[in-house]
Each structure stands twice: as structure tokens, then as C-alpha cells.
Amino acid sequence: MPTRKPLRESELDKFRQWIQHLRLKSKEIPVVVEGIYEKRILEALGIINVYTCSKRTSNVAEKIAKKYKECILLFDTDKRGRDVYTKTKAKFEERGIKIDQRFEQFIFHTQLKRIRSIFTYFHKHLIDTPRKEVPL
Numbered sequence: 001m002p003t004r005k006p007l008r009e010s011e012l013d014k015f016r017q018w019i020q021h022l023r024l025k026s027k028e029i030p031v032v033v034e035g036i037y038e039k040r041i042l043e044a045l046g047i048i049n050v051y052t053c054s055k056r057t058s059n060v061a062e063k064i065a066k067k068y069k070e071c072i073l074l075f076d077t078d079k080r081g082r083d084v085y086t087k088t089k090a091k092f093e094e095r096g097i098k099i100d101q102r103f104e105q106f107i108f109h110t111q112l113k114r115i116r117s118i119f120t121y122f123h124k125h126l127i128d129t130p131r132k133e134v135p136l
Contacts, residue, residue, distance in 0.1 A: 015122065018106050022047050022072070029100065030064055031072045032092075034084060038074070038115040045118070057091050065095040072100045076114045077107060 026047045033039050039050045053060040064071055071092065075085040089099055112121045
């Protein structure tokens with residue numbers, strides 16, 4: 001069984017910063033995820049204004065288009081998630097909604113494959129990360 005490579009401390013800091021930026025940005029524009037589990041995870045991280053598109057993407061896109069001109073899409077990075085992302089992005093852009101892709105791109109470049117696994121991913125790498133001893 002391959003061993004998990006621990007995140008370097010700077011990578012953990014980047015992940016924390018990503019969460020902080022997502023919290024701030026979610027005050028301005030909506031964050032759209034696949035389902036209710038992903039929504040609950042993001043809300044537990046302090047991210048607000050989260051919508052799910054598990055049922056009818058068109059309805060969610062219309063609802064968001066009435067209030068906003070931009071949104072964030074956060075989907076899983078597996079094959080199914082990529083397919084859903086592509087279709088959802090097209091529906092939102094048809095309605096004139098700009099997609100802020102910075103948050104999605106960050107996730108895509110990590111080992112995290114599923115949004116609902118953020119806590120597990122963070123916890124595993126946090127525990128595996130070597131710490132510097134600070135003299136008291």
C-alpha cells in the first residue's frame with residue numbers, strides 16, 4: 001500500500017487561505033455544488049450562499065441569474081464531477097453568469113477528489129505533516 005505523502009506546511013497554509021478566500025467571496029457571490037452533502041461540508045467551514053444543483057441545473061441557473069452575474073462552481077474532480085461541471089458551466093454561461101474558476105482550479109491541483117472529503121483530506125495531511133519544535 002503506497003504511503004501518503006504529507007503536505008508541506010506551506011501547502012497547508014495555501015489550503016487554509018483557499019478556505020478563507022472562499023468564505024469572503026461567498027458573501028458576494030453564490031457557490032454551487034453538486035449535492036446536499038457538499039453544501040453541508042462548505043457551510044460547516046463557514047461558507048455561506050451555497051446552492052446545490054443535484055436536481056435541475058436549469059432551475060438553479062435561472063434562480064442565480066436573477067440575483068447575480070457571477071458564481072463559483074465547486075465539483076468533484078473525478079470523471080463524473082468533470083462531466084457535471086462542464087454541463088453546469090454551459091447552462092450558467094447561457095444565462096450570462098460568469099464563472100469564477102480560481103477556486104475550482106485550486107482543488108483540481110490537489111489530491112482532493114471529492115468536495116465532501118475536505119475534512120478527511122485536511123485531517124489526514126495535517127496529522128502526517130511533520131512539525132517544527134518550538135522551544136518554550
